Amino acid sequence: MRVSSTWQGESAASVTFTFNGQRVTGRAGDTVASALLANDIRLVGRSFKYHRPRGILTAGSEEPNALVTVGTGPDRMPNVRATVQEIYQGLEVVSQNHIGPLHRDLMAVNDVLHPFLGAGFYYKTFMWPRSFWERVYEPLIRRAAGLGALSGEAGGATSEKAYAFCDVLVIGAGITGIMAALTAAEAGADVILAEDAMVAGGQTGPQDGQIGDLAAGDWSQTRLDQLRAIPNVRVMLRTAVTGVYDDGSFAALERTGLHLPPGPDLPRETFWRIRAKQAVLATGALERPIAFPGNDRPGIMMTSAIATYAERFGVVPGRRIAVFATCDHAHRTIAALARQQGFSKLTVIDPRPDAVALGDYRLIAGAEVIGTRGRLGLREITIRKGGTEQRLEADCLGLSGGWNPSVHLTCHLGARPVWDEARAMFLPAPGAVPGLHPAGACNGTLSVAGCLREGQAAALTALRAMGRKPRAPALPDASDDPGRGRTLWAVAAKGRAWLDFANDVTTKDVKQAAQEGFTSVEHMKRYTTQGMAPDQGKSSNIGALAILADATGRTISTTGTTTFRPPFVPVTLKAMGAGAEGKGFAPERLTTSHAATLARGAPMIEAGLWYRPSYFPAKGETTWQQSCDREVRMVRATVGVVDVSTLGKIEIMGQDAGAFLDFLYTNTFSTLPVGRARYGLMLREDGHVMDDGTSARLAPEHFVMTTTTAAAGQVMAHMEFTAQALRPDLDVRFLSVTEQWAQFSVAGPLSRELMNSVLDDPIDDTAFPFMGCGAVKVHGIPARLFRISFSGERAYEIAVPARYGDALYRDLVARAEVLGGGAYGMEALNVLRLEKGFITHAEIHGRVTAFDIGMQGMLSGKKDFIGKAAAGRPGLLDPARERLVGLKPVDPDGVLTAGARLFKPEDPPEARNDQGYVTSVGQSPNLGHMIALAFLRHGPEREGHEIMMIDALRGIRTKVEVVPPVFFDREGGRARG
Amino acid sequence: MLIPCPQCGPRDIREFTCKGHETYMHRPSPAAPPEAWDDHLHNRDNPAGPTREMWHHVAGCGAWLVVERNTVTHAVTGAMLAREVAR
Amino acid sequence: MAELIATSPLRDLTPITIGNVTLTEGIPGQVWAVLPWRGATEAASTALQSAHGLPFPAPGNLHKAGSTRIAWAGLDQAFLLGTTPDTALAAHAALIDQSDAWAHLVLSGPATREVLARLVPVDLAPAACPKGSARRTLLGHMSCLILHPGGDTFEILVFRSMASSAVHDLTRAMTAVAARDLRGAQTPG
Numbered sequence A: 001m002r003v004s005s006t007w008q009g010e011s012a013a014s015v016t017f018t019f020n021g022q023r024v025t026g027r028a029g030d031t032v033a034s035a036l037l038a039n040d041i042r043l044v045g046r047s048f049k050y051h052r053p054r055g056i057l058t059a060g061s062e063e064p065n066a067l068v069t070v071g072t073g074p075d076r077m078p079n080v081r082a083t084v085q086e087i088y089q090g091l092e093v094v095s096q097n098h099i100g101p102l103h104r105d106l107m108a109v110n111d112v113l114h115p116f117l118g119a120g121f122y123y124k125t126f127m128w129p130r131s132f133w134e135r136v137y138e139p140l141i142r143r144a145a146g147l148g149a150l151s152g153e154a155g156g157a158t159s160e161k162a163y164a165f166c167d168v169l170v171i172g173a174g175i176t177g178i179m180a181a182l183t184a185a186e187a188g189a190d191v192i193l194a195e196d197a198m199v200a201g202g203q204t205g206p207q208d209g210q211i212g213d214l215a216a217g218d219w220s221q222t223r224l225d226q227l228r229a230i231p232n233v234r235v236m237l238r239t240a241v242t243g244v245y246d247d248g249s250f251a252a253l254e255r256t257g258l259h260l261p262p263g264p265d266l267p268r269e270t271f272w273r274i275r276a277k278q279a280v281l282a283t284g285a286l287e288r289p290i291a292f293p294g295n296d297r298p299g300i301m302m303t304s305a306i307a308t309y310a311e312r313f314g315v316v317p318g319r320r321i322a323v324f325a326t327c328d329h330a331h332r333t334i335a336a337l338a339r340q341q342g343f344s345k346l347t348v349i350d351p352r353p354d355a356v357a358l359g360d361y362r363l364i365a366g367a368e369v370i371g372t373r374g375r376l377g378l379r380e381i382t383i384r385k386g387g388t389e390q391r392l393e394a395d396c397l398g399l400s401g402g403w404n405p406s407v408h409l410t411c412h413l414g415a416r417p418v419w420d421e422a423r424a425m426f427l428p429a430p431g432a433v434p435g436l437h438p439a440g441a442c443n444g445t446l447s448v449a450g451c452l453r454e455g456q457a458a459a460l461t462a463l464r465a466m467g468r469k470p471r472a473p474a475l476p477d478a479s480d481d482p483g484r485g486r487t488l489w490a491v492a493a494k495g496r497a498w499l500d501f502a503n504d505v506t507t508k509d510v511k512q513a514a515q516e517g518f519t520s521v522e523h524m525k526r527y528t529t530q531g532m533a534p535d536q537g538k539s540s541n542i543g544a545l546a547i548l549a550d551a552t553g554r555t556i557s558t559t560g561t562t563t564f565r566p567p568f569v570p571v572t573l574k575a576m577g578a579g580a581e582g583k584g585f586a587p588e589r590l591t592t593s594h595a596a597t598l599a600r601g602a603p604m605i606e607a608g609l610w611y612r613p614s615y616f617p618a619k620g621e622t623t624w625q626q627s628c629d630r631e632v633r634m635v636r637a638t639v640g641v642v643d644v645s646t647l648g649k650i651e652i653m654g655q656d657a658g659a660f661l662d663f664l665y666t667n668t669f670s671t672l673p674v675g676r677a678r679y680g681l682m683l684r685e686d687g688h689v690m691d692d693g694t695s696a697r698l699a700p701e702h703f704v705m706t707t708t709t710a711a712a713g714q715v716m717a718h719m720e721f722t723a724q725a726l727r728p729d730l731d732v733r734f735l736s737v738t739e740q741w742a743q744f745s746v747a748g749p750l751s752r753e754l755m756n757s758v759l760d761d762p763i764d765d766t767a768f769p770f771m772g773c774g775a776v777k778v779h780g781i782p783a784r785l786f787r788i789s790f791s792g793e794r795a796y797e798i799a800v801p802a803r804y805g806d807a808l809y810r811d812l813v814a815r816a817e818v819l820g821g822g823a824y825g826m827e828a829l830n831v832l833r834l835e836k837g838f839i840t841h842a843e844i845h846g847r848v849t850a851f852d853i854g855m856q857g858m859l860s861g862k863k864d865f866i867g868k869a870a871a872g873r874p875g876l877l878d879p880a881r882e883r884l885v886g887l888k889p890v891d892p893d894g895v896l897t898a899g900a901r902l903f904k905p906e907d908p909p910e911a912r913n914d915q916g917y918v919t920s921v922g923q924s925p926n927l928g929h930m931i932a933l934a935f936l937r938h939g940p941e942r943e944g945h946e947i948m949m950i951d952a953l954r955g956i957r958t959k960v961e962v963v964p965p966v967f968f969d970r971e972g973g974r975a976r977g
Numbered sequence B: 001m002l003i004p005c006p007q008c009g010p011r012d013i014r015e016f017t018c019k020g021h022e023t024y025m026h027r028p029s030p031a032a033p034p035e036a037w038d039d040h041l042h043n044r045d046n047p048a049g050p051t052r053e054m055w056h057h058v059a060g061c062g063a064w065l066v067v068e069r070n071t072v073t074h075a076v077t078g079a080m081l082a083r084e085v086a087r
Numbered sequence C: 001m002a003e004l005i006a007t008s009p010l011r012d013l014t015p016i017t018i019g020n021v022t023l024t025e026g027i028p029g030q031v032w033a034v035l036p037w038r039g040a041t042e043a044a045s046t047a048l049q050s051a052h053g054l055p056f057p058a059p060g061n062l063h064k065a066g067s068t069r070i071a072w073a074g075l076d077q078a079f080l081l082g083t084t085p086d087t088a089l090a091a092h093a094a095l096i097d098q099s100d101a102w103a104h105l106v107l108s109g110p111a112t113r114e115v116l117a118r119l120v121p122v123d124l125a126p127a128a129c130p131k132g133s134a135r136r137t138l139l140g141h142m143s144c145l146i147l148h149p150g151g152d153t154f155e156i157l158v159f160r161s162m163a164s165s166a167v168h169d170l171t172r173a174m175t176a177v178a179a180r181d182l183r184g185a186q187t188p189g
């Protein structure tokens, strides 16, 4: 029933949404919960295990009961708290966890079967027979388990991630947090004030009297408006701080657009990473329920929630409201409500015999609620006073068992809260999180004046920790009386009394766990599933461990709490992974020839982050193999052009550049003449191959190194480590120039002819012999030319500043085509290098040595280099190691596959008989059969032997002959020219 | 975690990679016995408490750092340029 | 003789305006890495000062003299922008041409810092990143150099090959920030 609204305003617009298909009208600013209550809809869902009817317990993000599914299609979100979700025109809300209509759930049979479904039911029942585990039990349990479901559709409105920085992060915009934010802002600090709700003020209301000359309930909003006007303050409403991490890092989830219809641009949620120098924790306290039989019916809710619905939304959640309260605070709340429209018939049941009514309501002191009635919603409660029982008509029952400080965030770095016996509360451990200062209700302080005082003090502490000298402004006058209360965890009465409403855990389940030996609070939790629902036991953890302490004869202090872990409220994976969909997953590195390559219809393949052409389909070609074969023949017969800009290029300069390369490479570079390039092998310090490539000497103190595409980043980091940490004595400077130069390989018998058609000054083999290099001009542009070959043909690599890459690539390919050649891709490049036995990272994959690849001779004996000592260990020089060989099929039609294992033909193909594996394969159009590189035990000693290649994954067995790992032009005459 | 890079100031660990204990800086002489190389390459303590590690500010200034941190409290107590330590 | 036509890393991709933020391609002209030889930072700074009127920058700094600028760009590394280094510098530093290595994006407008807060894990607020700052950090997953010449303008240098990914990520962030204003959602800051 709606009577009025102070916060939304009387003029708030009508908003229509649907609940289970039924049209419901609320007001702008309503949550789903407040709108449903305004329309007298109390039944909103079913409990997890017994499918008991469930209503709305709270008015905040701690809600265990009212979990609903909102939205449609890819924007559908399950397990949304109706107490948090704000309504908008057209919002679709459906209830969860029932088969058939909500009011006639077929699964409610579980509630009748409850004597058989106690704690540990699933563990005990679905044990035997073993053959039923996967076929019967798992599908059965999976169907019954879980709450709401995702749509299974991809896409939908996006979310985002963002960073924020501040001096002081204030968590919570109740009176404590607002006082802290005001204090910090006044001192000039950069402040972020984050509040989970869509409105400031927390639990403060009319029951709290005056703060200064303002009504307590209005103080927060007035001060928040002031804070918003201060430039160094950032107010973040609808933002829950979800986690605390090292060094002042906080995670927070903002409901950026969840209160609005999904649109294409506005993020649904923002996952914030906040870095704060200091922080004030002002998360308040959650009201504590009381366990008594039948305490879970729709209509039973926290007294603080009744007050919030009345204050914030003008909603009266029942016509006959009773409250079961053990503390003065609840009496103040009821006294304040009693003055409002719609709250005429209020009854308070208080177990304290000396309780005194504080206002215009009926008080039954020295009494307890011991039972409830009403199938789909509360109708009547049973009260026991002394030895007599009486029934009272009630459609709404408030619960007030005291307060549990929200200490969660103080525990995220591993601290445990401390039990305060006098106040019967868990409080933050002192210094639990460095730089995080708890204040107010989360610190156990419940009076209005106390909260203001602590909020200010925490901010002053934070400011001083930052080296500021803040002044302490006078605090407004407010009540300093926290009120008194009595602790009542559970009423002694017969019947099921709920602790965890979401997961249907009763006091009996906890006692049973204790009886069966699960006496540790962590074991009890897992055995009963208490606290394991989406609300993570916010309203049940403390009560459950109190019952456990009682059942095991221990104190609450020694029983302890379970571990509080992030996130404080559920965080969607969509928010955490925001931005990583599609193109956001990883940067794409595109070469300067990318557009021209796409224009020629080449499919692209990924090489690390780079995109490179796979092959260039020509007219009439229908398979990649046809294109690849043609491109290989083309390079061997005329000339081909390929972009090799993706290889790492590192410019190395300085008087010790040669000495630096000598230390990095196994072979010697200080003796390399200017104008020449040399192949180099680089090891890790553990003696295994890291990378290979050529380095060229452009000037006496100037080299340019190439690395493989795959290892460019690793080699750069390795060089930086070597220069900075191992050899700071060397005067050498280096920098990646991979992006500066567009570099193209021009390969084939006609490559010099092609080069001379673009170079300003023609070259010959005297000026540019094999492995020669130097500065040239191409179409008037200064360029670098290297005569190096990865194909075994005469080849040149021409490098120009990247701005000319697109133009030069198009020009080179066009000219190659005139000569009967053209562009070639990675498939052909791979076959060309395989025919020559040139290795790539398929071979130097991190577990092979120079010895394994037949390059032991490149390990200089005259100098020290990285990896030298380790490479000489006997185990790395064992002839029985898997060593590089070539393979060819005995039958020319035989298929070779990369990853296949090698066996002696007579051995069964079992792991213990394994002889090695295939690393790279290709179809050689020049040889007419497949060829492969492989690592084989005793490798080169077995040339001429036949072995069996077995690819168990693809079901391929091929008899192969071991051959030297060079299949074509063994003498190398073609490249040398 | 924040690492106080001497060049860039405190930065989030997402900008760094960790190589391991600072042992990697102290390379034995080429003539050292195999045991010394074995210790250098493979044998590490697993300290519960203070330790010194090599971190690379790879998405920042490119400096290699020797970072002092506590494996129990996660507190980072210092960071120096590796080349200053090596000298 | 044919002529090679130069193409810029961001051709066809910019300018883009979303909300009050505009992304354009900057024209830095020359970019030269200046890496002082071992122990020669002072000497390099003196030579820079006499040749270009600029010092070798301390970590995090960007200096300007006329149309020439110099930005700290890493350990022992600065980028001289807008000119070719004087040959006298070679005695004190390695000089490496980077003019074609970087895509140079310029982001300006009132909400620029909010856009960058979606992608950059360092504080770019005026107090932490004043006018004349240079930062090596990340733009999403991309290594970058961020220059702040002042006002609401930030220049972002990313690898040339990653230009389109940088534009993609920035566009997405610009869209999300602008939507907050349009949709009436709260705007942080």
Ligand SMILES: [Zn+2]
Pocket (backbone or CB within 6 Å): B005, B006, B007, B008, B009, B057, B060, B061, B062, B063
């Ligand atoms: Zn750094």
